[in-house]
Amino acid sequence: EAGVAQSPRYKIIEKRQSVAFWCNPISGHATLYWYQQILGQGPKLLIQFQNNGVVDDSQLPKDRFSAERLKGVDSTLKIQPAKLEDSAVYLCASSLLRSSGNTIYFGEGSWLTVV
């Protein structure tokens, strides 16, 4: 079974520039998550999709971050304009359903450095 795929793996941009990350979840997984992991901290949920609908985006900085999952499969996370404090690993994850007993599978992450 193929895992969660993410690209690009690494990105360096200057502050105030924009960046986009792409995620392809495991086939058939209805739930997709984007997490932000700052160095030395645990992953923090940014947004959660159920199919193509947003379930929880309460911790997404909506003035600069946006995410979409138009067809209920792939997803993109965009940051515009980027700030220095956005330097982090952006993890995409997916699960079959949101309910108990469903394992969440993580991608390898997209490493962002803002200079």
Add this chain to the structure above:
Amino acid sequence: AQRVTQPEKLLSVFKGAPVELKCNYSYSGSPELFWYVQYSRQRLQLLLRHISRESIKGFTADLNKGETSFHLKKPFAQEEDSAMYYCALRASGSARQLTFGSGTQLTVLP
């Protein structure tokens, strides 16, 4: 709101010694607790969950609701156990998001 605390950022033990990674949580409802592990240059993966009451790679964890803890234990550590370990809590409710602790880097010395 839920919170997960892992008090130790770094933990070193010798091979064959017992290891315990601490995890405490705060949540008003009935939580699901998990341990995730990230080996060097690998992706984050589920190690075990409290509802399964299983032992994975020799690791066990018991949910203690009185002490609001979910410590991870292994009686005899192996060098291949060296990794970053994250405790996580999934709340009840419609979103059921996963909240992670800040992680403990375990190093098993030869």
